[in-house]
Amino acid sequence: MAVSYTSQREIEVYRFSLPVTVLVPLLAVFLQAFIPLRFPFFLHFDLPLLVVIFFAMARRNPTAGLLTGAAVGLLQDSLTGHPIGLYGIAKTVVGYGASSLGVKLDVENAGTRLLITVGFYIVHQVLYFTIARGLVGLDLGWSWPHELLAAVANALLGVFLFALMDKLKQRA
Amino acid sequence: MENLMGRYRNVSILAAAIFLQIVGLAVQVKVKRQADNESSSLIRVWAVTTVTPLEKGIVRLQAGGNRIWSNYLYLRGVRQENRALQQQIQQLQLEQVRLRQDAEQAKRLQALLGFKEQFIAKTAAAQVIGSSGSEQSRIVYLDKGTNQGIAADMAVISSDGVVGKVIRVFANTSQVLLINDQSSGVGAILEQSRLQGILKGKASGELVLDKIMSDEEVKPGEKVLTSGGDQIFPKGLPIGSVTRVSTGGQFLQVTLQPSASLNHLEEVLVITEKQDREPGTASGSTAARAADILAQRLPSVPDKPETPAASSGQSAAQGSTATQNAGPPATKTQLTGAVPAPKPPAATDQDPKTAKPLAAKPVVVPVSKPATNTVQPPAPSQAQPPSQAPGDTPQ
Numbered sequence: 001m002a003v004s005y006t007s008q009r010e011i012e013v014y015r016f017s018l019p020v021t022v023l024v025p026l027l028a029v030f031l032q033a034f035i036p037l038r039f040p041f042f043l044h045f046d047l048p049l050l051v052v053i054f055f056a057m058a059r060r061n062p063t064a065g066l067l068t069g070a071a072v073g074l075l076q077d078s079l080t081g082h083p084i085g086l087y088g089i090a091k092t093v094v095g096y097g098a099s100s101l102g103v104k105l106d107v108e109n110a111g112t113r114l115l116i117t118v119g120f121y122i123v124h125q126v127l128y129f130t131i132a133r134g135l136v137g138l139d140l141g142w143s144w145p146h147e148l149l150a151a152v153a154n155a156l157l158g159v160f161l162f163a164l165m166d167k168l169k170q171r172a
Numbered sequence: 173m174e175n176l177m178g179r180y181r182n183v184s185i186l187a188a189a190i191f192l193q194i195v196g197l198a199v200q201v202k203v204k205r206q207a208d209n210e211s212s213s214l215i216r217v218w219a220v221t222t223v224t225p226l227e228k229g230i231v232r233l234q235a236g237g238n239r240i241w242s243n244y245l246y247l248r249g250v251r252q253e254n255r256a257l258q259q260q261i262q263q264l265q266l267e268q269v270r271l272r273q274d275a276e277q278a279k280r281l282q283a284l285l286g287f288k289e290q291f292i293a294k295t296a297a298a299q300v301i302g303s304s305g306s307e308q309s310r311i312v313y314l315d316k317g318t319n320q321g322i323a324a325d326m327a328v329i330s331s332d333g334v335v336g337k338v339i340r341v342f343a344n345t346s347q348v349l350l351i352n353d354q355s356s357g358v359g360a361i362l363e364q365s366r367l368q369g370i371l372k373g374k375a376s377g378e379l380v381l382d383k384i385m386s387d388e389e390v391k392p393g394e395k396v397l398t399s400g401g402d403q404i405f406p407k408g409l410p411i412g413s414v415t416r417v418s419t420g421g422q423f424l425q426v427t428l429q430p431s432a433s434l435n436h437l438e439e440v441l442v443i444t445e446k447q448d449r450e451p452g453t454a455s456g457s458t459a460a461r462a463a464d465i466l467a468q469r470l471p472s473v474p475d476k477p478e479t480p481a482a483s484s485g486q487s488a489a490q491g492s493t494a495t496q497n498a499g500p501p502a503t504k505t506q507l508t509g510a511v512p513a514p515k516p517p518a519a520t521d522q523d524p525k526t527a528k529p530l531a532a533k534p535v536v537v538p539v540s541k542p543a544t545n546t547v548q549p550p551a552p553s554q555a556q557p558p559s560q561a562p563g564d565t566p567q
Contacts (some may be wrong), residue, residue, distance in 0.1 A: 078219030141375025
């Protein structure tokens with residue numbers, strides 16, 4: 001597994017055009033809301049989370065990462081029946097963490113991306129459930145086997161999607 | 173100090189972003205508990221307004237394509253299917269006659285006991301255009317909102333059974349909480365054993381009937397209906413059937429298979445208006461009036477009015493309990509054959525395409541039939557019970 005530490009100078013920082021910055025997260029939220037109507041198993045995936053991780057790792061800027069996470073999370077929250085902010089907080093932390101990690105790791109490698117996505121999916125779910133139960137008092141069920149399987153499934157999809165979205169990157 | 177700020181700039185922004193969202197959450201939770209009202213509805217409106225038009229467009233495009241394909245192109249086996257359906261219709265018609273007689277009898281008995289039921293008076297057909305996209309929140313979006321008469325807390329059903337209830341309404345969209353969401357709760361009753369419980373959803377999306385004592389017996393396969401106790405769903409709508417019963421603790425864990433396909437919803441009906449009324453429908457009233465006519469024509473009716481001027485409806489009202497409960501007192505015009513128009517039939521603005529399967533199944537609480545303006549000779553099944561009513565003499 002090629003997880004190599006890199007110095008700050010070697011790191012390539014990318015940026016995205018405005019349409020990509022706006023439309024890709026919107027498309028992810030839209031597809032997340034629409035696809036499960038036809039294919040219910042898609043509820044196990046979290047496309048907006050994958051987009052947050054990708055943007056955060058590519059930009060390598062913690063502030064940009066956390067703001068992207070917050071915006072996408074809040075938009076996703078708006079479509080659920082729960083109070084707004086649950087996904088917002090979880091994705092803010094993931095966006096910050098992914099961009100901070102992007103500074104230290106070679107995130108262009110497929111293996112690294114797989115591991116990072118598995119890790120951040122679990123962090124995201126733990127945060128979501130903790131906030132939902134602790135702050136809001138929602139009675140949500142937690143199942144480790146389910147979450148671990150979902151994490152791997154999301155990571156596999158993530159590796160494929162990241163390769164696709166790499167084409168949208170522009171060197172800063 | 174500036175160095176310190178610069179060094180921890182990102183962490184500070186992270187902390188600020190999280191803090192703001194936590195405050196936002198706290199405000200919402202507080203407002204929700206106090207007034208059951210959303211303080212942040214504006215952001216929901218923005219999100220829904222952004223996402224749903226695209227969903228609507230795609231759903232309509234897809235529906236149009238499907239219609240063209242299934243109505244004009246893919247017609248293989250249609251003749252054979254048509255023949256099979258014709259045979260099925262004939263069988264169902266025979267069965268319907270028997271069921272109608274049973275239903276009439278049940279209505280008369282309910283009328284005798286003075287039962288009141290909630291009837292579905294008006295429905296609106298709507299199309300499912302989106303979902304929450306989250307396993308933790310089982311919600312779907314409909315393409316109808318306040319502009320089409322939808323309001324919060326309205327029940328949503330499909331041709332197969334109960335789907336959920338409307339929780340938020342926007343101008344042209346509404347949000348429906350499915351019955352298998354973890355925060356959902358529906359009053360339910362087992363069809364055979366008449367045990368009542370509360371229907372809830374689990375994290376996995378399974379439906380569970382809760383609050384049934386563990387010493388009760390529940391058999392797999394038994395049907396579960398709405399009990400009407402939640403004041404949202406009318407009584408008697410099918411919810412599902414029992415698939416698994418497990419014991420442990422004070423209550424049974426009864427797992428259900430929902431009647432409605434909650435994972436593949438396309439078109440649903442929103443119950444926009446309910447009515448509290450006695451179960452005697454137009455046909456039931458006709459039967460009661462026929463009984464009044466018979467009672468008046470018979471010479472040996474014991475409670476005959478003393479004066480001819482007195483309304484014959486009084487005697488009819490005194491004649492039998494069934495008459496008192498089942499319909500309005502008979503008037504002179506009724507006795508001569510002309511009956512004032514009974515209550516108009518329940519209005520529905522549902523899409524005929526959607527309404528058809530719903531009406532064909534005994535899913536929905538009966539909607540009153542169109543009334544006639546003349547008294548028809550009572551059918552044998554309708555005439556029999558009035559002759560058994562107290563005060564009536566058999567011919």
